[in-house]
Amino acid sequence: MRKSTVDALTSAGLDPAWVDDVVRRALDEDLGDRGDVTSLATIPSGHSGTADVIARSGGIVAGLPVAVAVFDRVVDGVRIDQHRRDGDRVSRGDVMLTVAGSVQRLLTAERTMLNLLCRASGVATAARAWADELAGTGAVVLDTRKTTPGLRALEKYAVRCGGGTNKRLGLYDVAMIKDNHIVAAGGVAAAFEAVLRTFPGIDIQVEVSTVDMAVEAVRAGATFLLCDNMPPDELRGVVAAVGPAVELEATGGLTLARAREYADTGVHYLSVGALTHSAPILDIAMDLRGR
Helix, strand or coil, X not given: CCHHHHHHHHHCCCCXXXXXXXXXXXXXXHHCCCCCHHHHHHCCCCXXXXXXXXXXXXXXXXXXXXXXXXXXXXXXXXXXXXXXXXXXXXXXXXXXXXXXXXXXHHHHHHHXXXXXXXXXXXXXXXXXXXXXXXXXXXXXXXXXXXXXXXXXXXXXXXXXXXXXXXXXXXXXXXXXECHHXXXXXXXHHHHHHHXXXXXXXXXXXXXXXXXXXXXXXXXXXXXXXXXXXXXXXXXXXXXXXXXXXXXXXXXXXXXXXHHHHHHCCCCCEEECCHHHHCCCCCCEEEEECCC
């Protein structure tokens, strides 16, 4: 991986070693023990060429440094011109990258590169739609842990590229007391106190589903509530009951069409698992230029 690629990944908040491992495993999955048999059979090893990575639909691009990392690993001496930056809005026909080198190797890299770039750009595009819808409301869209296994860092980066905000990265950085924890611990207060004893200083969220549960959680010391599957009227009741010092997050069954309705209840955040678990890819292609 070239130094410029390492620097770009680091600047994006992505660990270059992690990206290299993701790329390696994705390539291994695609190439098996024979490699790209079609390109090896049809293209002379010494044939060089140029290809453009082009948007086939409009959206927000994310993952360009990762795409470059794929080419770095596969194409010796690859030459890359980058025409767009992550977070840019692109239209159909926009060229994001121009790459030059061994045609055989460019085509070997193509699908792995596109799988990662299309996926990340799709997530960024979904996040931008929510961020635009919430503009001016004071509420922020959050992602969740409902990510593609093994790609969480990339997908959460893509959320940021689209204007969304990352919630917790995993089970380790924030304690979220949910319904099953409350049942197992014997109540909201018992669960909250157990976390405080075991991991003092860690941020704690408590999931609630009624106004009474919200009040109970705040009395136990909670300052961040996850309001699960509450309709707007009930959310307004929680806002009024707990006061301005408590951060509130609405989640469960949220749709873009009703985003502002939920934001206008006074909650601070809307968390949307669909940003990552259901975002369609952004259609992107790599087109080889003719001789």
